[in-house]
Amino acid sequence: MQDKKLPKLSDAGLAPTHAVTATDQYGEVRHVRVSGESPLTLKVDNQEVVTLMTLGTHPELLALGYLRNQRLIDDISLIKSVHVDWEKESVNVETYTGEGISHWQEKLSKRTVTTGCGQGTVFSCTLDKIYNQKMATAQVKQSLLYSLLTVITQYNEVYKQAGAVHGCALCQNDNILTFVEDVGRHNAADAISGKMWCEDIPGEDKIFYTTGRLTSEMVMKVALMGIPILLSRSGVTHMGLELARDLGVTMIARAKGKSFLVYNGVDNLIYDAQPKKPGS
């Protein structure tokens, strides 16, 4: 870690919510808060890559995580600085070479084909690279899941105030190392990835929690971060499930209170805290 050159980051996180008035069903004006949503154009060495719509609380980590998860830059030590300028609605990632993303034209052309790979991202997801990645096998206790779900209810700050956001958390045992909310769950996941990249945090002993749905893209992102256990309050898609199976990600969804469903990797769950069945 000591020898590793880490990028210099600006500190330009926005306040996540705005005060507005709205009129309720009784015709009464209420003072409420709504979540922010700002365009942020990501540049590498002043070359435009993409514009993301974001809550804006962690723009530097979002930029880094996006570049990492889209495999546009492979090595964080190539990055000198990340500077956000909200007046220009942009973030510039400066590399040591100053030459931008290598093989950019090639990657750009791939983008033409594969925007999809889920909502909100644009580059070829290079599944083959993911498949080369060996996922660590990790076990998790049911009691730990329950502790984690209890702890997590204290987060979701923006959601509680204003709604319209998703939250993602990086967890180790029942500690929440980071909790990020964003208007897109993909952004929140990318920001967490950016933090892990920046601080050289390994994924193998972590759990990734999200309030959002487990589509193929979320599973891909988590696999890219090397995190073997994925926990969601929401549901899964069939393609997300198939990817989890292929990649060996333990997938636990519909997790709320004492309920959950293990869609993949049930052998990795230690049932040490089974609740009493109703009527038994």
Added chain:
Amino acid sequence: MQDKKLPKLSDAGLAPTHAVTATDQYGEVRHVRVSGESPLTLKVDNQEVVTLMTLGTHPELLALGYLRNQRLIDDISLIKSVHVDWEKESVNVETYTGEGISHWQEKLSKRTVTTGCGQGTVFSCTLDKIYNQKMATAQVKQSLLYSLLTVITQYNEVYKQAGAVHGCALCQNDNILTFVEDVGRHNAADAISGKMWCEDIPGEDKIFYTTGRLTSEMVMKVALMGIPILLSRSGVTHMGLELARDLGVTMIARAKGKSFLVYNGVDNLIYDAQPKKPGS
């Protein structure tokens, strides 16, 4: 209508859910359903445009609505046919000229800059064009909203079975003309737009309902469809709200049961069914 040449559509909607097994908190295996998620590469005259991840129930309308909402093709009468081939995971939109999207390179280069404009789409949102559009002023009764919210609870089929989808509805009075669910609310909105385009359905006397959040992009799509009233079960973002104000879209969110909040255009709401206030 009679003179208008309408495109010939394939009929390749997929079944929306898949049966899988999952293990619950009691360690018991349960047979559940998960929503589908399939990549669909959109081509115009065999030229690749984008890959969308979709539930796949309305692939032809999704393709049309995407081209319309992204302003890639301006006139439906230019389109000869829409043919989906799931084996190739693609949909080809054939035009009468056979020359693909006009000014494609220019539009493609714009995409480089503005992927964002919300999650899941990629082309410049040409806000200026929206601003040129005059939104009809339409009033809506509170009693109608309540009828609509009651009727809508009968829909959401996929959500009820499998979760992990959002629903969008095109409504006229308290009739649901179409209800589309998809893994992305943007896809569902695009499919509805495709149907309106195909069947020459005007927007000015409609209400657009969605289970999803009202981000800037959702407001933009609804404005592009010419629909003056936007109703959502979820919340709004600040940018979504600002756009609704600028464009004159009536924005009613957090609508569930008897509750709602009017974020914009409260003068267009006729309070004819105010519920009794608790404690009054």
